[in-house]
Every structure is written in structure tokens, then in C-alpha cells.
Amino acid sequence: MKKKFKISRFFVYLFLIVAGFFSVFPFYWMFVMATRPSAAYNSIPPTLTPGEQLVENFQKVLEKTPFFGAMFNTLIVCLVVTLVVLLISSLAGFAFAKFKFPGKNIFFVSILLTMIIPPQLGLIPQYYLVAKFGLLDTLFGAMIIFFLNPLGIFLMRQYISQSVPDELVEAAKLDGCSNFRIFRSVVLPIILPAFATLGIIVFTATWGEFLWQFTVLRDPDMYTIQVALSSMNTTSNVDFGMILSGVFWATIPLVIVFLMFNKLFISSITEGSIK
């Protein structure tokens, strides 16, 4: 019995390693290309080991783009978007999960409907609005449309209704807590894992966004990283080593952010179980 159990664990690890390999391989390949001259991209057989142009390729990136400035802009955009989405989603999720109010279902369904308009078609009218508000070339203009995140509200509603016991809310009410205080002191600590999840998703999605930011940011000082990277990718000059070097170094901060959130995720679980 015990032995059989171990064999199953062996398969579990094998499965994870295989899955991990497929996940990581393209990322690794990107790193390899970031360390090699452009021609390696075309070579047969494929190049699979790192070369020695790591620094050189990155220097080219720095020459061609305002890399660090763009990273800083992106960081601000992503942080603000993530925090706003977390705030809006958790408050709305709390309301949908724990309160009774007229029109609740209609409101909930209408949030659904807002995400069904293909964003590609909304581009021109949304651009028009942002231009009219005088928000072109501002980071606020680059982030405003991402504040709308139906997934966040959905996720939070589900999580709160499942993991925050009604009794706890009732008890807090009997103690005379205001609703906002209940949210802050009772709900928030419990939903930290969901915060971590939603935070990762929103942060990375905003980091990778291109089309909208390209459309509203035209001043190189305001570029976000994807816009900056795309500006060095012009058809007449395809230096893959340089492009992938830029892409690679722009991805590293995300990995770090992920690991940070992930820690929050894990620690909050263990803490929860001690209580």
C-alpha cells in the first residue's frame, strides 16, 4: 500500500516536470536568443545553448529604446491598475456576495455584458474620449480602460461567498461594526489568497498590453515597455538577438512579481490554518 503510494507520487512529479519543461522551454529559448547574434535564429540545427552576447545585445536595446524609463512607466501603470482593480473588485464582490439589494442580479449580469464588446472595435470611440479628456500621452490615459475588470468582480464574489462565513459577518455586525469596517477587518484578511491570484493576473495582463497603450502614448518619455519594444521592431531591421534581449529583460521583473505574490499566497494559507 505504502509502496504504491510512492509510485503514484513518482508519476505526479514526472507529470509536473514534463509540464514544467513545456512551459519553460520557449522562455529558455528566448534567453538563448538574447545571448546570441541575430543569425542564430535562422540556424539549422536549432541553437540551444547560450552564447556570449548577453551584454552586447542588451546594450543595443538601451541604445534604441528608453528601456528603463519605459520600465518605470510600466511599473506605475501596472501597480495602479492592479490596486484599483483589487479595490473595486473586492468591494463589489463583497456587496454581491453578502448583501441583499434590489436589482442585484441585473447589476451582476450587466457587468457580464460589458466585457462582451470586442475591444478592437471600441478602440476609436475610446481613443476619442481619452483625447477629449486631454489624457493622451499620460499614464492615466494608458491605464483607465483597464480599471474595468469583470473577472475580478466575479472571482471576488465567488471567493468571498465561499470562504467568508456569514456567521462571522453577522457577529461583527452585532458587535456594532460598520460595513466598511467589516470589509476591512473581517473580509480582507480572509481573501488575501484571492488577492494574490487576481493581482498576478491583472498585473501581468497590464504588463503585456500593447494596442491601447500604443494608441494613446506617442511621446517616447511616456512609453510603456511593450510600446518601447515594438518601436525597435521595424521590418527593415530585424535583429532578433536584440529584440529577444529586450523581451527577456522586460519579463524578468514579472517573474519576480509573481514570486512575491506567490509568497503572499502561500503565507496567507499557512497563517489561515494556524488560526
Added chain:
Amino acid sequence: MKKSKLVLMISILSVMILSLVACGGDKESSGGKDGEVTLNFWVFGATNYEELAKEYEKENPGVKIKVKTSETDDHHNSLFTSLSAGSGAPDIAMLEIDQLDRFKEAQDRFVNLYDVGAKEVQDQYLDWKWQIGENSDGDFLFGLPTDIGPKAMFYRTDLFEEAGLPTEPDEVEALIQSKEDFIKAGQQIKEKTGKPLLDSMEMAYRAIIDGAEESFFDEEGNLLIENEGNAVRQAYDLAIELNELGLVGEYEMWTPEWGNAVNNGDFAIELGAAWLKGWMLDNAPDASGKFRIATLPTEFAGNWGGSYIAVPAETEHEEEAYEFVKWLVSPDNQLASFKSDAGLFPSSPDVYEMDEFKNTEDEFFGGQSTAQYFANAAQDISFIYKGTKYKPAHDEILNAMNNVQQQGGDPEEEWAAAVERIKDLVSR
């Protein structure tokens, strides 16, 4: 501990939002210091305009130029969006020749450069190039000409030699004087080296279409492709013919495989425009010294690419913008753009007479001085009308050729299907 962290997070957030909103307000007050004019200038692809703009700033204190470079499609779509919304367009924008007709429908969103004195520089430029920048009545000028893309024959000397063909440009020109000569040489190369003459069917198709005065549409917007002797059909037939003779490869342009094929010499001839050299320098380093340039047979002469610089009507500084554009594309600066890495080929025949232009020896082409070949080709080109939907229609033909070559489709059926799809595009 955790609670206080959250409170902190939320307060940081509100401060950030407030400060950003405040920033946003500030940014809008444009203009800057007294008497200083800032011109936003959007360009695409590889140019030396950023350096030239810096030079202009030095010579003209009080003018600041902000250059934004993007990828070709992104550039045009972004420009379209801002023109469509009527706000946020730059003061100056570059327009690619194939995209130009699409923007001509928005005449009221551009400054008529004739109104700011463009007539005085007209004789500096090639007539056909200038005329394409006008509206159909000829009384509205959208943009001043930048570069052009006259085509020439880029041939591999090593493959020509292997096939027992001459390798000197004069001899090659004498050998290939017509379509028939072209095919004959191709068959000899195929026989001796086993390699195709051209990289792709698109290249064969372009041999005719890039030089055609009329292609898919006339200026009234009528579809011409079903007419007798239409250039699109001729071009398509040539591509089909070469394909059936096994003279075209399957190296689709701009793919890594194509770059590889150029680098290794997997096909013998490229019918390229002047700007192709810049691309080869970067992406096919091993091909250095292997290619030479020769003039194409007249029936294959044509123009591929090139741009204009326009001033959107939104600008508050049309005079300053025009002055800069005029300076930027002046013959002297066209020479500078030509000599830069971007290799933009001048649209001003004045440049062709300059010694510096004529005598540039090109190491990539084994020391051949190539500029003259393109300059000769440039003068043989005539006015070309493309129309708003040129690009999607062109793509449908590429599709049909692709289906013939890769899926073994029947050329007639594929042609008929492409015509149907083009008709549908036009009806939109």
C-alpha cells in the same frame, strides 16, 4: 501587521491616482516656453530623420521636434485612429505610398501643401512621384516626396558563374533584355545549379505589377481586373508560368527562412528596390560581395515603396511644420538620407547629378557603384494609380498564388476565386 499593510497599500494607491490625474491636467498645456514651437513628427521603418531633426533644431532655435518611430502597420493604424477621432494627430506624419490613397479620402484632415507654398519646390522632384502625392484634380497636395523604390536586378554572381552565365553587370544586362531572356537564363540556372531563379511567386508577380500604370482600379473606383490585357492578370500569368517551369522557390518574403535563403544564395535573382540593400546588410551578412546590380528589362521596371510627408490639418503650426518638411526632403538632405544606414533612395533627380551620389562604391556589391542603376530606373517610371483597397486586393492575389504553389490549386480556379473575393472587398 497585515491590516496595516493593506491600509498602506490603499493610501499609496489613492495618492498615486490623485497625483497622476493632476499630472494629466498639467501635460495638456502645450507650447512650452515663449516662442518655442514643438512639432510632433511620426515616422515608420528605418530612416535617419531623428538625426536630421536634431540638426534642424540646432539650426533653428525655438523649434523642437519630437520624432516617434513605429512599425509600418502600427504607424498607419494609429494615425488613422487619431485622424478619425479628429484629435491627437501629430503635426507632421510620414505616409507610405501604398497607404496614401486610403488617407486621400480624408482631404479635409490635411493641410494643402500648395497653400503653404509647395509649388516652388515642385521642380526639384520626379514628376510621377509628385503627381501621386496630389489629389485626382491636381489642386491639393497631401505630402512632399521622401524616398522612392526604383527596382533593379540583384543577381548572385556565384550562381551565374556556376550556370556558365556572364557575371559582369554590362554583360548580364545585354543577356537579359526581355521576359524571354529572363526565363531562358532562369532555365539554364535551374539546370546547372538546381536552384530557382526567384525566391517566390510574389517576386515574379511584382516584376510586372510594380511597374503597371493601372492595376486593380481606375480613378473612378471601377474594378479593372477582368478587363482584357489587365496588368494584374499579366503579372499573375507570369508568376504561374515561372512556377510551372520550376523557376520560383518557396521563400516567402520577410520570413526567417527567406533571410536564410538570401544569406546562403538559395536563389539567383532578387528584383529589389534600392532599400533592399539595407535589409540585406543587416540580415544576410554572408551574402556580402556575392550580389551585383543590373538594370532590369524595361517591361519589368517599376517602383516598390517610398513615402510622403504630410501635415495633418489639426496642427497649430502649419508654417513651421511645412518649413521643416521642405528642409527635410531637400536634395541635400535626401543625399544624407541616402548615405545613412537607412539608404533611402532620393526622389529628387538633382541628387542623381551630385558626385557624392554617383561615386559611392558599395562594398556589399563588391565595390560596384550601384546608385546610377537605380537612378536610371527611377526616370523610367510613370504615374501609378493604386486606389484605397489596393493592399487587400493585392493580398488576395498573393493568396491565390500561394494556393497554387503550396496546395496544388488550379491556376484558373484560384484566379476566379480571388476575383470573387476582391469584388466582395470592393462592395464594402
Added chain:
Amino acid sequence: MAFTRKYRSEETKDKISAYLYISPFFIIFAIIGLYPAIFSLFLAFQKWNGLGEMSFVGLNNFKVVLQDPIFWKALYNTIVMGIMGTAPQIIVGIILAFILNQAYLKFKNTFRAMVFLPYITSMVAVALVFGVFFSNNDTALANYILNIFGMDTVAWKTSEWGAKIAISIMVFWRWIGYNTIIYLAGLQSIPKDLYEAARIDGANTFQQLRYITIPLLKPFIVLTVFFSTVGALQLFTEPTVFLGTQAFSRTEAMTVVMYLYRDAFSLQSFGTGSATAVILLFIIVVASAINTYLTSGIRKKGKGIKS
């Protein structure tokens, strides 16, 4: 008497709080989302090239789109790639999340990061990598492997099934981590003692998965099915970057959103583009309703809407 009054005022207070808490979303939507929505709807009945005058054409745009075989082809492509690319994600995602949540698992953090990595990787890199692995040539990695097994080279970008399979794999690869961490979040809301009790009762891993994890994860599964359905029907970025310059001229992998984008931005026909968007909206509503209904089964009134 006094008690009921206090109760009532408590209820009113709750209502006010609730409206207050959901208002930010709707306020932002009113500012930035409502106008585009109305504008799109309005455009669906106009002929407009994006720059010139608009003219009212009634239902003609819908007629043009619905009679266009390419629209139907695009819809078919979208559904086929949606099924191939997203359905497996949900199943594999649940299994991965279940495994990654096992208490005994070592290197949990590492494995989680690995699985999530594709979602972080920039689209530019993904396009380049997949472009090389799935090109039309013999040298493409995918073709190299097929050749080893004695199969023919596939034109991954231009053949009917090649393009669909390559894009589905790309979608699967890129989004699997996303679904997995949503499930992981869902698993956090399942009390640990349930597993404990099951283990004591002698339930094996599979039984735990079948009788505890999946039922309790169901709301989250329904959630991801809904979002995957919408996402699949709005598929745009992956095929566009994978196909590159040919994206809008070939139909093997053209999706509905690509079709409408092509109408608007390359054919300058914003009317038919918007009409397509309206049609797509109906399709999404119907499809997500069906899918959500199927996954939730004949659901008893869930915990979510509690009184």
C-alpha cells in the same frame, strides 16, 4: 417594535453600502465604456469609412455580413479553435491545480512559477518562438518531429488544419497557467479538514478529486468556463501574431474578431465591422449561457446568492 425598526434601518444601511461598493465599476464604465458600446451599436446601421460622412443603411450591413461565406468560415474557425484550445485547458488546469495544492509536494513554488511562466511571457516572444516551431518548412521543429515518425511535413501556417492546430496549441500553452491559478485560488477556499476526513475514511487521491475537489471547485469551474467561452469567441491576438503579415488575407485561421478588425481597419468598412460585433455579441451571450448551464448542471440554488 423598536427591534424591527432597528432591523429595517440596518437593511437600508446594507443597501446603501452595497450600491456604494458596486458603484465604482459602473461609474468608470459610464465614463469610458458606455459611449464605445453605444457608438458601435449605432455604427452597425451606418456606412462609414472612418474618415468621411456616415450614411444610414438600415440592416444592410447585417445582410452583407451574414451572406458572406468568409464570415461563416470565420465563425466555424473560431468555434473549432475554441474547442481545441480551451476545453483541454480546463481539464488539465484542474489536474494541475489539484496536484500543486497537495501538501506533500516539494518545490511547490518552483512548479507554480513554471506553469505560470507562459502567461507572463510577452506575446512578441511567443510569436517568434511558435513561428519557428511551426513554420511551413521541413526545418520547423514540429515538422522535424513529424518526419521522424515518418509523417509528411505540414504547412502550419497555410493549411486548413495545420494552422488551427498550431494556434490551438499556442492558446492552450499560453492560458493554461492562468486557469490553473484561478483553480488554485478556488482550492484555498476548500477547508483542509475535509481532505483530512476523507483520507481517514480511506479515500484515495482520485476519489478525493472526484468527490471533494470538483464539487467544491464547481463555481470556479463555471467561472472559468464562462470566461474561456468569451475569450475563445474573441480570439484575436494569438492568431494575428502567429500568422504575421498573412493574418488578414487568409481564411484558414481567421476568427470572427479578426474578420471584424479586417473590415474596420483594412477595408475601412466600420459599418459591417460593427454589425459583425453585434452579431458576435449575440453568439457570445448564447454560447456562454449554454456552456455555463452545461457545466453547472441542474444546479441547486448555490451558496453564492444567499439570503
